[in-house]
Amino acid sequence: MKIRKALFTPVALAVLAALAGVPAGAQNAVMLSAPTTTNLLTTSSVSGVVIKGIVSGQPESVSFSGQAQIESRLVRDPDFGRPVLLMTVDLSSVSGVGQSTKAKYVIANPELVQRHLAPSHDVEVTFPFMKSGSTDASSARTGVASFSLSFNPDTGAVTSATGKVASPNF
Amino acid sequence: MWLPTKASKLRIREAENARRNRQEIIKARSIGQISRRDLLKWGLITGTGALMWKQGLNAFVRSAYADGSIPTGFPRSPLFGVLPFTQPMPRFDLLPRQSPAVLNPAPTKEANTTLQLLDPQLEGVVAGDRGPIEGRPPGPIWAHQRFEQFPPQIAFLVTQEGAKTNTVYNPGVAPEHNSGINPATPIPVRFHPGLPTQNVNSVWTFNGTVPPKLAINRYGEPVLLRHRNKLPADIRQNNGFGRHTITTHEHNGHHGAENDGFTGAWFFPNQFYDYHWPWVLAGLFSGINETATDIMASTPNGSGGLTKIPGDWHETMSTHWFHDHMFEHTAENTYKGNVAMSNIYSGLDRGNETINDGVNLRLPSGRLKDFGNLEYDVNLILADKAWDQDGQLHFDIFDRDGFLGDAITVNLAYKPFFNVERRKYRFRILNAGPSRFYKIALSDGSAMIQIGNDGNLLPRKVILTQLDELGVAERYDIVIDFSRYSIGTKVHMVNLAEHEDGRLVADDLSLAEALSGNSSDPGVGRFLEFRVVRNPAQPDVSQVPDVLIPNPNLANVPVARTREFEFGRGADQPSNDPVTASVGEWGIRDRTGQDDMLAADFGRVSAQPGSRTREVWILRNGGGGWDHPIHIHFEEGQILSRDGSLNNVPQAERGRKDVYRLRPGGELRITMQFRDWQGMFMQHCHNTVHEDHAMLMRWEINNGGAPFLRPLPTPIPRPQGVIFQAPTVGRNA
Numbered sequence: 001m002k003i004r005k006a007l008f009t010p011v012a013l014a015v016l017a018a019l020a021g022v023p024a025g026a027q028n029a030v031m032l033s034a035p036t037t038t039n040l041l042t043t044s045s046v047s048g049v050v051i052k053g054i055v056s057g058q059p060e061s062v063s064f065s066g067q068a069q070i071e072s073r074l075v076r077d078p079d080f081g082r083p084v085l086l087m088t089v090d091l092s093s094v095s096g097v098g099q100s101t102k103a104k105y106v107i108a109n110p111e112l113v114q115r116h117l118a119p120s121h122d123v124e125v126t127f128p129f130m131k132s133g134s135t136d137a138s139s140a141r142t143g144v145a146s147f148s149l150s151f152n153p154d155t156g157a158v159t160s161a162t163g164k165v166a167s168p169n170f
Numbered sequence: 171m172w173l174p175t176k177a178s179k180l181r182i183r184e185a186e187n188a189r190r191n192r193q194e195i196i197k198a199r200s201i202g203q204i205s206r207r208d209l210l211k212w213g214l215i216t217g218t219g220a221l222m223w224k225q226g227l228n229a230f231v232r233s234a235y236a237d238g239s240i241p242t243g244f245p246r247s248p249l250f251g252v253l254p255f256t257q258p259m260p261r262f263d264l265l266p267r268q269s270p271a272v273l274n275p276a277p278t279k280e281a282n283t284t285l286q287l288l289d290p291q292l293e294g295v296v297a298g299d300r301g302p303i304e305g306r307p308p309g310p311i312w313a314h315q316r317f318e319q320f321p322p323q324i325a326f327l328v329t330q331e332g333a334k335t336n337t338v339y340n341p342g343v344a345p346e347h348n349s350g351i352n353p354a355t356p357i358p359v360r361f362h363p364g365l366p367t368q369n370v371n372s373v374w375t376f377n378g379t380v381p382p383k384l385a386i387n388r389y390g391e392p393v394l395l396r397h398r399n400k401l402p403a404d405i406r407q408n409n410g411f412g413r414h415t416i417t418t419h420e421h422n423g424h425h426g427a428e429n430d431g432f433t434g435a436w437f438f439p440n441q442f443y444d445y446h447w448p449w450v451l452a453g454l455f456s457g458i459n460e461t462a463t464d465i466m467a468s469t470p471n472g473s474g475g476l477t478k479i480p481g482d483w484h485e486t487m488s489t490h491w492f493h494d495h496m497f498e499h500t501a502e503n504t505y506k507g508n509v510a511m512s513n514i515y516s517g518l519d520r521g522n523e524t525i526n527d528g529v530n531l532r533l534p535s536g537r538l539k540d541f542g543n544l545e546y547d548v549n550l551i552l553a554d555k556a557w558d559q560d561g562q563l564h565f566d567i568f569d570r571d572g573f574l575g576d577a578i579t580v581n582l583a584y585k586p587f588f589n590v591e592r593r594k595y596r597f598r599i600l601n602a603g604p605s606r607f608y609k610i611a612l613s614d615g616s617a618m619i620q621i622g623n624d625g626n627l628l629p630r631k632v633i634l635t636q637l638d639e640l641g642v643a644e645r646y647d648i649v650i651d652f653s654r655y656s657i658g659t660k661v662h663m664v665n666l667a668e669h670e671d672g673r674l675v676a677d678d679l680s681l682a683e684a685l686s687g688n689s690s691d692p693g694v695g696r697f698l699e700f701r702v703v704r705n706p707a708q709p710d711v712s713q714v715p716d717v718l719i720p721n722p723n724l725a726n727v728p729v730a731r732t733r734e735f736e737f738g739r740g741a742d743q744p745s746n747d748p749v750t751a752s753v754g755e756w757g758i759r760d761r762t763g764q765d766d767m768l769a770a771d772f773g774r775v776s777a778q779p780g781s782r783t784r785e786v787w788i789l790r791n792g793g794g795g796w797d798h799p800i801h802i803h804f805e806e807g808q809i810l811s812r813d814g815s816l817n818n819v820p821q822a823e824r825g826r827k828d829v830y831r832l833r834p835g836g837e838l839r840i841t842m843q844f845r846d847w848q849g850m851f852m853q854h855c856h857n858t859v860h861e862d863h864a865m866l867m868r869w870e871i872n873n874g875g876a877p878f879l880r881p882l883p884t885p886i887p888r889p890q891g892v893i894f895q896a897p898t899v900g901r902n903a
Contacts, residue, residue: 114639
């Protein structure tokens, strides 16, 4: 039900027309900016980053090492000019060893991080870890993986990377 | 996005003046005095929807007092000295489960067209006009499907009305499980006791009150929700935004389309609409467990046992919400308070953690009642709000990229606290929009267990320290085990997703960054405080099994058709229909036939999947500068791949879904079935601002035999009675 114009009041019309700077009722054609969505391009690359470090805490401290996989995907933005970096930080090839029991600890799920495109980003993600084979959520503990990443601004590819694992300290 | 906290008084005054000027236009638009086409003609908005950069109109115009490089910004919502985490978070307010016998008049299969005298303040009405008491479109097509087979057993009577004090609050739990809130104490509509009470037309909620409402549903127990519109008849009485016509979507019910809250099936003040929610398992009329022999497909019988029901138990749902779906005005109306939640209980997800019958998953909930215990099963609505200098709720429809509030509320309370015991809790988290994404972590980085995504329990639990981004309308069910904390501990839910506008997340911050307080986005950081106050009185016997509800097996269900849709900007509108067609910044392109990007027209049918078929839909984001949470009504789907691979689908997204976040430049392949019920449904972006401007399309199942026609006539609501007009049909439908 759009009986809109019938309800239009002269006062509101005057306010709007004054703001618009055009006569009320003017039939000016509006120039629409053409969308540029058809030029969307994306690229992606995967980089391995060797990381290690110790997560302290009970029941034992755990020493982690391995190769993190960082997939970076550049999504161009022809419309607003703000390209996006979509990163997947996969720590499934990083594992830990309990310093007391020598038990193996594993990290399950990759972390997704969305950032604006920049020459470099410091990316820090928390991750849950548990003893290998365990699904007991109550035993899950938290570590922190930190990365200093540089990117090719044209492709979004990681050009240099360093990383480490540490205990959470929030 | 917002003025810095140290902005000069002159700049703040300038921005406030801009907001007030803009508010005049917003009000005129919201009450129908002007249309988007008018604004385009007058050059007040651009073709892409942005408000023109005219000083005194757009708060982002370069300030006379700025140095030329700093936008004026938006005035922050005044807090009147209120500090975070100084009020308890209210649990939801339970809707009374009543006998259908209380319904007067009694519900009818077809719309009740009894005439009443109309209020001449309604648009298009003159004194003496009469119209039907029910706003549901009349006739057999909009009759409740299988009404005789599923007669209502429970009635919910709700109103939509302006803000008023709640004197009948029922949280369904004792005060010790509600942070000490005494339900007998009247609750005015305000976001904090230290903030101003909302004016009657600043906030429009279910029953006019807060806290938000919760419907307790049970499979096999059909519901009749009678929604009575008690909003002002005078369309101008909206305090600046909000449309007084409404249509209520049960998100995401497997119900007939007449109960789906179709965007073009709105009803007027002083009318009601009867929504029939049968609560059945999908597949029950499509050859799956039709005779109800599988105990896994079951529902609590009220005395500790189970009653078998037909359908596929793999389609069991748990967490829904219902909200307004008014064409072009969903963002305004949901933001204004037209939001509630539905819990659905079943043999599998019973809401009783003690019953050990081999079916019940025994998720954290409680033990006192046969089903639906809420002591440790907590609904959370996240909603970012903004208010003006008088503390009244504020909205800006010219933020067509998406509206961002600067005050995060939980259950409509500004940054509250919630007392918990040292045990497991389930939280059903809903992002109620309008546009913001959240990325949730706990302030100490501890692990959470995700058990559900949207309405559905996952195939397997997922252990996470940071949840995936949560788009508007998505729901994440999680379990937090507070037994790891000592009494006296405070731990917070934290939002890591930083926005600069409503189009997409600018940056996912680290937990340390989010906690630092350095973000320019006031929505980042702590928003809910858990206070660990005591040990549980009884041992925590709840469980979180590794396996929850496996996905339906579709291996033997052939794919009838693949369609491809692109979601982007710059949509065309071939229709000039003054009622059904919208214009706006956003649109949907049916790429299957290389059609143009089209703005919403609820009179146009864009897809007609056959009844009892399965299809694959490819959902493609047409740009890199925005994200869209795409909602497909009616039946749950599964994500087959992201950007070409199942490996890109996170574990927490591998269950059934009804909202599909595309991500910038992303592409999803999903599959869903079309069965059991008929009628017209929708697909749209659930960034409600995008949806309103005009990223929405109609599809329908219309080949199930009489009374359904192919295609279905389009309803055109009027106070004097709904009329119908012939639809247009997309060439690839």
